[in-house]
Structures are given as C-alpha cells and as structure tokens.
Amino acid sequence: MDDKDIVSLYWERSETAIAETDRKYRSLCMRIARNVLNDSSDAEECTNDAYLAVWNNIPPKRPEHFAAFVCRIVKNLALKKYEHIHAAKRNPDAQVSFDELDGLADNTDVEMLCSSKELGEKISDFLQNERQVNRVVFVRRYWFFDSPKEIAKRCSMTENAVNALLMRMRNRLKEYLRKEGVYDE
Amino acid sequence: MMNEWIINGIDSIDDSIIEEAISYKRTRKPIYFAAGAVAAIAVISAVLMNMPHYTEPTITEMDSGAAQTDDSYSGGGTKYGDDGKIILSDADISFTGTAITADEINEIIEREKVHIASVIRLETLGAGDINISLVGYSHLQTDNNTVSLDFVTLPVFTDDRLIGEVTLFRYDGEIHCSPAAGGSGWAAKTEIFNQNPDEELAFVYVGQFSEYMIAPDNTVYGMWEGESPLDDVPDCYTKYATEHNTFSFNKMIADKNYVTVPADVSNITLQ
Numbered sequence: 001m002d003d004k005d006i007v008s009l010y011w012e013r014s015e016t017a018i019a020e021t022d023r024k025y026r027s028l029c030m031r032i033a034r035n036v037l038n039d040s041s042d043a044e045e046c047t048n049d050a051y052l053a054v055w056n057n058i059p060p061k062r063p064e065h066f067a068a069f070v071c072r073i074v075k076n077l078a079l080k081k082y083e084h085i086h087a088a089k090r091n092p093d094a095q096v097s098f099d100e101l102d103g104l105a106d107n108t109d110v111e112m113l114c115s116s117k118e119l120g121e122k123i124s125d126f127l128q129n130e131r132q133v134n135r136v137v138f139v140r141r142y143w144f145f146d147s148p149k150e151i152a153k154r155c156s157m158t159e160n161a162v163n164a165l166l167m168r169m170r171n172r173l174k175e176y177l178r179k180e181g182v183y184d185e
Numbered sequence: 186m187m188n189e190w191i192i193n194g195i196d197s198i199d200d201s202i203i204e205e206a207i208s209y210k211r212t213r214k215p216i217y218f219a220a221g222a223v224a225a226i227a228v229i230s231a232v233l234m235n236m237p238h239y240t241e242p243t244i245t246e247m248d249s250g251a252a253q254t255d256d257s258y259s260g261g262g263t264k265y266g267d268d269g270k271i272i273l274s275d276a277d278i279s280f281t282g283t284a285i286t287a288d289e290i291n292e293i294i295e296r297e298k299v300h301i302a303s304v305i306r307l308e309t310l311g312a313g314d315i316n317i318s319l320v321g322y323s324h325l326q327t328d329n330n331t332v333s334l335d336f337v338t339l340p341v342f343t344d345d346r347l348i349g350e351v352t353l354f355r356y357d358g359e360i361h362c363s364p365a366a367g368g369s370g371w372a373a374k375t376e377i378f379n380q381n382p383d384e385e386l387a388f389v390y391v392g393q394f395s396e397y398m399i400a401p402d403n404t405v406y407g408m409w410e411g412e413s414p415l416d417d418v419p420d421c422y423t424k425y426a427t428e429h430n431t432f433s434f435n436k437m438i439a440d441k442n443y444v445t446v447p448a449d450v451s452n453i454t455l456q
Contacts, residue, residue, distance in 0.1 A: 064200070068200035068201075069200070071203060116190060119191070119197070120193075124198045127198065127202055128202070132205070135202060139198070
C-alpha cells in the first residue's frame with residue numbers, strides 16, 4: 001500500500017492503518033531499534049510503542065515522508081529506552097558509530113555556534129552535494145547505525161570501501177562545517 | 186557533549202535523505218530473466234505478425250550488432266579468449282550509419298504513438314497513461330567499438346516505472362519502429378534509472394544479447410548474473426561513453442522530451 005494511503009487510514013482512524021504500517025515497515029523498525037538496543041525483545045517492544053505513537057500523532061500530523069516519520073519515532077523511542085538500559089547492552093556497532101563521530105571535532109575548546117536543528121540543516125546541505133551512494137552510506141551508518149558490513153552488502157561495496165568512504169566523508173564534513181562557521185576550534 | 190551535538194544534528198537531517206537511504210539498494214548486476222525476455226519477444230512477434238506495417242523488416246535482420254548471430258554482423262563477430270571470456274576491442278570508437286534526427290523521431294512517434302502504446306499495453310496490463318521518450322540512445326558494440334547510428338532506443342514509461350522501449354531503425358531508406366515490452370527486465374532497468382536519475386548512463390553491448398549500462402562512476406550494470414567482462418576495464422565510462430550512446434532519464438523529463446498516450450486511447454481491441 002502506498003504511504004499516502006496508509007496516512008489516510010490513520011486520518012480515518014482505521015485500525016488497518018497500524019496493520020499496514022506493520023506489514024510494510026516492521027522489519028525496518030525492528031532493525032533500527034535493534035541497532036540501538038542490541039536486543040530483539042526490547043526492539044519489538046519499542047516497535048510496538050512506535051506504532052502507538054504514530055497512531056497518536058496522525059492526525060493531527062500528515063507527514064509528507066511517512067517512512068522517515070515512523071523511523072524517527074522508532075529511533076527516538078529506542079534511544080530513550082536505551083537510557084534506561086545498562087550501557088553494556090548497547091549494540092557495539094552503534095557505539096562505534098558514535099565514537100567515529102567524535103573525530104568531527106575535538107572534544108575540548110569547542111564553541112558550538114548553532115542548535116542541533118541548524119546543524120541538521122547544514123549536514124543536510126552537505127549530504128545533498130554528495131553522490132547518492134555516499135549519502136546513503138553515511139546515513140545508514142550514522143542515522144540507522146547499520147554496521148559497515150550491512151552497508152557493504154546493501155551498496156554492493158566491500159567493507160573496506162565503506163570504511164574508507166566514511167572516513168573521507170567525515171573529513172569533508174568536518175571541513176565543510178568549519179567553513180560554514182558552525183563551530184570554531 | 187560535542188558527540189551528542191553532532192549526533193543530534195545528524196538526527197535532524199531532512200526526511201527526504203532518510204527515505205532515500207531506506208529505499209536505496211544498489212544493484213550492481215541485476216539479473217534479467219532470459220525466460221521473460223524470450224516470452225516477451227514471442228508475444229510481441231505474434232502481435233507484429235498480425236500488423237502489416239510492422240512485418241518487415243525486423244531488427245534481427247538488421248545490423249544492430251547485438252541482435253545478430255555473433256559471427257554475422259559487420260566487424261567480424263565476437264571473439265573469445267582461451268579462458269572463455271569475450272575479448273573486447275582495442276580499436277578507437279567509430280560510428281556507422283546515419284543518426285536518426287530529433288525531427289525524424291518526432292515525426293515517426295507522432296504518427297505511431299497510439300499504435301506503440303497499444304502494443305506495449307498488451308504486455309503491461311493495467312498500465313495507465315503511457316509516455317514515449319522523444320530522445321534515446323544508440324549502443325556501443327564493444328566487440329568492435331562501433332556505434333550503429335541507424336538504431337536508437339527510446340524508453341517507454343508510466344508515471345512511476347519503465348515498461349518498455351521502442352527501437353527506431355533505418356532500413357532501405359526508411360525509418361521503422363519496433364516496440365518491446367513484457368518480462369521482468371524493465372523492473373531492473375527502472376531500478377537502475379532510479380539509482381542514477383541524473384546520470385548520463387552509457388549503453389553498450391558485449392557479445393550477443395548482453396546489454397550493459399555504465400554510470401559515470403564506472404559502476405557497470407549488467408543483464409546477467411556473474412562477472413561482467415567490463416569489470417576489468419579501467420575507467421570504462423570514459424572509454425565507452427559518447428554523445429550517441431548516453432542517456433539521462435531526468436534530463437529527458439526536465440526537457441519534457443516525451444509524448445503521452447492517455448490510458449483510454451488504443452487502436453487494438455482485445456477479443
């Protein structure tokens with residue numbers, strides 16, 4: 001079913017909406033939650049909570065990008081849930097992806113000049129100027145927390161190529177943000 | 186703190202970028218199902234046999250390169266190495282025939298568009314409005330590095346997918362057209378166009394029947410499972426891309442270089 005049709009079902013308050021969402025996006029939601037939580041049962045609970053949250057948000061919202069809307073909710077719920085779970089349970093792949101981002105700027109003597117929302121806009125601009133495959137690799141790694149191995153399979157690349165690409169992109173992003181005056185070191 | 190700031194920033198990127206990453210799946214070598222292609226040819230041939238003005242010539246009689254037996258087309262035929270792999274030509278790229286002009290394409294498509302759409306609709310039950318591109322591409326034959334300008338392929342598509350092609354070809358002083366549809370190959374080709382919407386993809390033939398598309402980043406999209414003979418060619422896009430065998434789907438759309446045949450217009454009645 002088309003995403004717009006699913007959104008319409010939510011607006012009609014049809015419970016089929018959740019079933020259709022589940023049918024179309026369950027595996028994606030489970031993957032996102034599992035990438036953060038590293039636990040299938042927690043991920044399942046998180047996914048079900050996300051469906052309820054979608055139900056409670058549509059209406060009044062009518063998201064233009066329904067898939068991204070659902071993914072954001074799952075991810076936010078997973079991150080919140082993570083806060084309540086022992087850090088040791090976190091997926092090592094996700095933890096590594098956080099650590100990789102440390103290299104974007106030194107942790108010391110950094111003056112942050114914009115909000116996360118503004119930074120998100122800058123990063124979006126940066127990504128829009130990258131090749132599509134670069135964009136996808138970056139987002140799959142740092143938004144979805146996919147492992148380099150999973151990304152390599154999805155993008156028909158080797159794992160080494162994914163890691164090398166990510167390193168080059170982090171360097172380019174760092175330079176871009178510096179030029180944009182997003183932060184001073 | 187810094188880490189959290191960056192992570193929250195990435196979390197706030199545009200929804201469109203996230204959705205792109207959800208749907209993206211790079212298909213380096215999609216498999217076109219031979220059975221589907223054979224079935225499509227059989228069905229289209231049957232249709233053509235019942236349409237006098239399409240009966241001759243057929244493309245297989247022509248010097249299309251890939252559409253002939255390996256040893257019969259001009260250039261001497263496909264050569265194979267001891268390892269069974271096709272030997273690619275080292276010759277400079279040359280052009281044969283006479284390019285079919287934009288005016289000629291417009292004229293023949295305007296004249297034949299309803300018939301083309303009707304034939305293709307037979308193989309794509311449920312297709313609504315059908316769009317026929319007015320720009321297309323020839324193919325570079327890698328066995329002899331020639332581009333036969335007597336042939337041009339025009340994509341045929343609906344609002345969301347490629348559903349077929351029309352090949353225009355010169356023969357005996359006239360331009361003829363041959364529509365093709367059916368089989369599962371169009372879905373794979375749609376995916377390739379979706380992955381490279383703005384790119385000028387280069388279209389080449391390797392040996393008999395094998396069509397490959399090359400993106401500017403040298404990614405080779407093939408018709409068959411397994412290694413592509415082009416994988417070992419360094420910078421193969423630069424080597425094989427010419428103005429006559431490249432095509433950008435989005436450029437065609439942006440330039441509005443297509444005609445639309447509405448869903449309710451047909452000159453074929455199914456009994």
